[in-house]
Structures are given as structure tokens and as C-alpha cells.
Amino acid sequence: MLWRKIARHGVAMLATVLLGGLLSAAMVRLAPGFDVDEAQLDPHLNGQSIQSLRQARLEQRNIFRFYWHALQRAVRGDLGTSISLGQPVTTLIRERAPLTLRLAGVGLLLSWTVAMTLALSAAWLRSSTCDAMGTVISGTFLCIPAAVLALLSVLWNLPGALAIALFVFPRLYRYARNLLAKVYSQPHIVTARAKGLSELRILFWHVIPVAGPQLLALAGVSVSIAIGAAIPVEALCGLAGVGQLAWQAALARDLPLLTNLTILVTLVTLLANSAADVMGYLLRGGEA
Amino acid sequence: MSLGRSNFWRSVACVVLLLVVGVSLAANWLAPAGYARQYREAAGAAPTHEHWLGTDEIGRDRFARVLYGTRISLLLAPAAALLSTLLAAIVGGLGGYLGGRWARGAMAMTDLFLSLPWLFLLITVRALMPLNVSPLTSVLVTFLMLGLLGWTSAARVLCATAGSLRKSDFVRQARAAGVPNARLFWIHVLPNLKPVLYAQFWISIPAFILSEANLGILGLGVAEPMPSWGSLLKELEGLVSVGEEPWKFVPLILLVLVVTSFELVLSKQEEVAA
Numbered sequence: 206m207l208w209r210k211i212a213r214h215g216v217a218m219l220a221t222v223l224l225g226g227l228l229s230a231a232m233v234r235l236a237p238g239f240d241v242d243e244a245q246l247d248p249h250l251n252g253q254s255i256q257s258l259r260q261a262r263l264e265q266r267n268i269f270r271f272y273w274h275a276l277q278r279a280v281r282g283d284l285g286t287s288i289s290l291g292q293p294v295t296t297l298i299r300e301r302a303p304l305t306l307r308l309a310g311v312g313l314l315l316s317w318t319v320a321m322t323l324a325l326s327a328a329w330l331r332s333s334t335c336d337a338m339g340t341v342i343s344g345t346f347l348c349i350p351a352a353v354l355a356l357l358s359v360l361w362n363l364p365g366a367l368a369i370a371l372f373v374f375p376r377l378y379r380y381a382r383n384l385l386a387k388v389y390s391q392p393h394i395v396t397a398r399a400k401g402l403s404e405l406r407i408l409f410w411h412v413i414p415v416a417g418p419q420l421l422a423l424a425g426v427s428v429s430i431a432i433g434a435a436i437p438v439e440a441l442c443g444l445a446g447v448g449q450l451a452w453q454a455a456l457a458r459d460l461p462l463l464t465n466l467t468i469l470v471t472l473v474t475l476l477a478n479s480a481a482d483v484m485g486y487l488l489r490g491g492e493a
Numbered sequence: 494m495s496l497g498r499s500n501f502w503r504s505v506a507c508v509v510l511l512l513v514v515g516v517s518l519a520a521n522w523l524a525p526a527g528y529a530r531q532y533r534e535a536a537g538a539a540p541t542h543e544h545w546l547g548t549d550e551i552g553r554d555r556f557a558r559v560l561y562g563t564r565i566s567l568l569l570a571p572a573a574a575l576l577s578t579l580l581a582a583i584v585g586g587l588g589g590y591l592g593g594r595w596a597r598g599a600m601a602m603t604d605l606f607l608s609l610p611w612l613f614l615l616i617t618v619r620a621l622m623p624l625n626v627s628p629l630t631s632v633l634v635t636f637l638m639l640g641l642l643g644w645t646s647a648a649r650v651l652c653a654t655a656g657s658l659r660k661s662d663f664v665r666q667a668r669a670a671g672v673p674n675a676r677l678f679w680i681h682v683l684p685n686l687k688p689v690l691y692a693q694f695w696i697s698i699p700a701f702i703l704s705e706a707n708l709g710i711l712g713l714g715v716a717e718p719m720p721s722w723g724s725l726l727k728e729l730e731g732l733v734s735v736g737e738e739p740w741k742f743v744p745l746i747l748l749v750l751v752v753t754s755f756e757l758v759l760s761k762q763e764e765v766a767a
Binding site for chain 1: 604605608609610611612613614616617618619620621622623624699703704706707710711712713726729730732733734735745748749752753756
């Protein structure tokens, strides 16, 4: 059953990436200005060179052929060349991905620590002050765009990972708090408390097995939120990661680079969600 | 929070929203010079009696720009939310109601869009459009894009709700009585989807306001000289310290106030949408 689940996720992931790739190729092909190449305006080129440039563009007119060629190159590890930076996309990604992964990883770790500490304190202590404090803090950060958090982190010389953490934290806290409050109010936990079981034992034996799969699903989603927040944080904090690369590609309308990055990010988020789903499945003891 | 207290805060939030919308709609009277007029002799000035929030680096009155920017964000975000709710109703509502391969197709399309981080998707699609467009076109492109791409979460909820309605007794009975599919959807299913549609519409508004702010700060939103919360917040980029020019934080305070008010008003709607 486990292998079937993993295989199903693998197929879904492949289908999403292939379909997403086709959609991206279609968007790139249909985007205004696709047929225009600045090189054609170069006065140093003779008529034959300009003609061959036009011919090369014509070959890309058919969306499916354009996508098929891109796919063939991608299988060989060639994701094309960035128009704006003039470097191979694979090189750019290889250079910048570690920073983004580190930034998102630290941000996620921080946000999960704070969100779970506050959510557990609210559910554990059943203190309205604790609950109100968490709600007010998360509510405030929920209303601040990621780009503003990035600007504030620059202003106060704070690390970029903290901006990501502050953006992800309220989204985690709200869900985790509601989930834990619901689990802690279940009759078997009220009984366990009445019988005098220690809070730690209740947490590890009765709360985590119930809330675990949903928290794991939330973990998968939080990866996507953190990677999304990495764009403004890296762009505004001057951090040379994939997010900054995507922003530069967007400003320069470097569509091949941007679509490759989008597909890569989709793959990472799908992987995170699938891993969370499989782990949740294992935690439920193999029940669907 | 007790029911009485939460109702009190909800009422306060409603008053704040009405006040902000009212003041922004009165921008033409409160700031008749407009958002683009330059006071070149007073560029980068601190607040005075003439310019309540000072002027920006090219001498435009910040108070006027905040008013007009608020109006643009607060009028166009609901328009984008309406578009996204309609799309969600078509994709999710119809897919869920028709069931089978239609529902699977609708969900596959929704999953494809949901697997992309929201901001990545936005900047990719924004980059597909020409960037050097007129300010008015940039406003329309930005909010149209938010409306066209923001339907996915709502579609998922609507698909599930429409799917459960399809299996409900009253729909089965109506179908057995020979009511045509289109009439069944229009008369029996759609009215029952209305609470979810309303909830999704209201929930989308603050999300779109925040997304526009992100795009604006990144230089991919509304183009100059048209103001929006995103372009107004971009001014924070050059700040060296908070105490230096605190009036530059007014757009941020207003944004947080409005989005918080929306969150408070919507706390009930979110329960419906969940």
C-alpha cells in the first residue's frame, strides 16, 4: 500500500510538472514580444544573419514543437540560457539554490518553533492571556506583506530568515492553535487529564498521534509559503538566491529562466507536500 | 474571546473600514490638487500645514497619494475578488455539481495552480505582460491578474460543497422528478452555494490587497505616477531609521489597520468557507 501511495504521488508529480511545463511553454510562446529579437536590430548583422535569426524564431512558433525541444534539452540537463544574464540556467540555479534552501530552512525552523510554542502554551495552560497574546501577535504579522517584512529587516539589520519566519509564523499559528484546541477538548484527553496523567504523556501519547498527520500536511504547505516569501526577502535584502533570480528574471522579462524556476519551485513544493502526505500516512498506521 | 467582545471588535472594524473607504472616496475634495502634482520647491519635505504627510522625493503630496492609493486598492481588490469568485463558481461549483470526470478535471486544474507558490505564479504571469505600459493599464493588468489567478482555493471549497449538494436528497428528488440539469443547478444548487461564495469573495479582498502591496514593492505592480499601497510602501526602501521620517509609515499603518479590520469582520465568514 505504501509503495502504491508513493508511486501515485510520483505519477501525479510528473503529470503536474509536464502539464505545468506545457502551460509555461504556451505562456512564453504567446507572450507579447516573443517574436521580437533585439539582435535583429544590430546594424553589424547582414541580411543572411537576420534571416537565419528569423528562421530560428519561426521554428519555435508551434507551441508543442517548442515544448518538445525544451523537454528533450531538459532531459539532457540543459535548461537553456538566460536571456538577461547570458548564463546557463542550470549554472544559475546550482549557484543560488543553496542560499534559498538555507534561508527557507532556517525561516521554517524558527516559525515552527515559535508557532508550536505559542499554540501548545495556549492549549496546554488553557490561559486566555497566552491565547490572546498569540492571536494578537499572529494577527498583526498576518496583515503585513512579506515585502514589508523584508524592508523592515533591512531597516533594523535583521537576518532575512527572520523575515521569512515572521511571514510564515502567523499562518502556522492560526491553524496549529485551532487544531490543538480541538484535540485537547476531546473527551479522552479530558479524561486523561482528570485521571492525573502528566501533560507530556498526554502530548506524546494522545495529542500528537491525532494532530500529527494534519500538522505534517501543514508542514508541506509551509514549505510553499516560505519559498514564496523568499522572493521579496531575497530581492529586497540583496541576497543572491533563487528568489532574487526570479525577481530579476521578471523585471527583465527573461521568460525561459522564469518558467524554469517556476517549474523547479513547483517540483520542490510538490515533493514537500508528497513527503508530508506519506509521513502522515505512516503516522496513521497505514490508514488512508 | 467572548461573543459580546468579538461582536464589539467586529463593529469597530466595520466602522474603521467604512471610515477609510469614505475618506478615500472623498479624495477629490480632500486633495483637489491630485496625486501627480509636483511641488518642486518642497521635494522630500516634512509634514506641514499644506502637506499633512509631507512630500515624496519628487515633491508630490504624500497625503493625496495615500488617499488616491487607498481608493485604488480598496475599489479594485473587491473587483478582482468578484472575478475570482465567479471563476471559482464556474470551475469548482460546476465541476463539483457535475461530478465524475468533470470534478476530477476541475480538481486537477486547481491542484496544478495550487502547487505553485502564489507570489511565484504572480510574478511569472506579470512578466509575461509588457512592463512598460500606461499607469491605467498597469492597474487593470495587476488586478485582472489577481482575479484570474486567485480562484483556486475558493474553487476547491466550492467543488467539495457542490459535490455534497449533488448527493443530497432534495437534489436527487428534483432530478428524479425530471428537473433539467441547468434548472436544477440554477434554482436548487446555486442558492445553497451562495454563503460559501459570499465568504470566498470577502476573504479574497484582504489577500488581494496584500498581494498587490507585494507586487508594488517589487516594482511589478501599479506603474508610476498612479499610487497604490504597494508603490507607497516602496518609499520605506530608502529609510535609514524609523525615527528619521516616521510619517512614511502611514501607508503601512493604514494597510495593517484595513487588513486587520477585514480579518475581524471576516472571522465569521471564514467559518462558513472552511
